Amino acid sequence: MPEPSLPPSTTVPLARRMATRLRMKHLALLLAIQQQRSLTRVAEQMATSQPAITQALAELETLFGAPLFTRSARGMTPTALGELVLARAQTMLADLDHWALDIEAVKQARAAHLHVGVIPFLPGRMLAQAIGRTRPRGRRITVTLHEDTSDHLLARLRAHELDCVIGRTSAILDMAGLKHTVLYQQEPRMVAHRRLAARLGRKPLQWAELTELDWVLGARSTPMREQITDFFLRAGVEPPLPFVESLSAKVIGELVAANERAVSIVPADVAEELVRIAGVGMVPHRFGWTLPPITLFQRKGGAQYEEQRLFAQALKEVCAELAAA
Incomplete structure (x- = not known):
């Protein structure tokens, strides 16, 4: 049987x-x-x-x-x-969307389409130069930039919605399944309305007096905001309540440039761009601390096509040049 x-x-x-x-x-x-x-x-x-x-x-x-x-x-x-x-289904469908964009890019005689996550306080010059240098087989890539905080971007990176993330390292970030490369350090700089910046630059900063100004700051729980809060507390002064919170460096620059009592603290390379683009003034004061380093995050597993590798290499070269300068 x-x-x-x-x-x-x-x-x-x-x-x-x-x-x-x-x-x-x-x-x-x-x-x-x-x-x-x-x-x-x-x-x-x-x-x-x-x-x-x-x-x-x-x-x-x-x-x-x-x-x-x-x-x-x-x-x-x-x-x-x-x-x-x-x-897994969400990840596979996200990969399918990226595949379709890559196919459309190739049809238009371009290379693959990259989805890059970026935190708000990055210099536009750095991103523009890295993208411009990425030319696989002599073709330009196409790129979509997704701006958010590091923790949200890394979640999207793990879900295959992004190809890489340029953010900040932090001990509280979930790094499961990810690899990272430190790119460079940013120092903070104070920016203010031009007349206010000139006045603040004539003498050492008085933190108690600074709390009376109109502060424009990034969102709570971001590394930049936490560092600023900690600096006031170590000076024995209650941190100021911002009259505007924003994650947009451009918006911060415009608000500061238009208000003679406005002040903010941003990374030095971003401050230089705001001086040139928005017309703010930079206060010549060094704070003696640095922000968590700017870092390139990528997934550990899975294939990495040529365009991703070339973009990562170009980004490292540009950041090394910025750091040297």
Whole structure:
């Protein structure tokens, strides 16, 4: 009597089953369920019937060998396995978007399209020079810059939404799955309205008097803001409450240039750009401390195509030149 055959799920490796049965539309379906939390709403969104959606989800759960969602009165919630599958699905769809942009770039006789995360207080000259020097096989790359804080950008880097991040190192950052290269250090400089900067530059800074000015500062919990707060506290003075908070160096420059009582502290290379572009004044005072270093973050795993490597090399060269200057 022949032995009963085992179910396919136990005889065929999962990786092979996924390669032959998993489709991109399945990934989009899973993310839609996570977002809508209702198969009825997913069916409406995808212009199909609810039984078809239910069957597709059942096939996926059979493929993975366990439920991906739990159903309750509050809607559908991912299981532990579902959370893992959703994270991978989001990453794969992000890679697909980047692939499409790369194809469009090549069609236009350009190289691949890069998504680069940048923190706000970086000199535009540095980014422009690094991008300009990246010419794989004599072609220019195309780039989308995504501006945010380091922690948010690194989360997007791990999710494959970004190719690399130019941010700041910090002991509290989650570095799992990432590698980093320190590029250069930034010193802080005080910028103010031109007349105010000239007046502040005639004598040593009086921190108690500075609290009475109109401060324009970056958002709370950023390295720059924390350093400024710490500097006032070490001087025995209550830190000032800013009249404007902004992560945009350009906005800070415009606000300072237009207000004779306005003052801010920004990295020295950014301060030099604001002097040239916004017409602010720079106070000739050295604070004696540096900000956490500007750093290039990349993913450890996965392939890195030529354009990414060339951009990283160009960035390192430009930053070395800036540091030397």
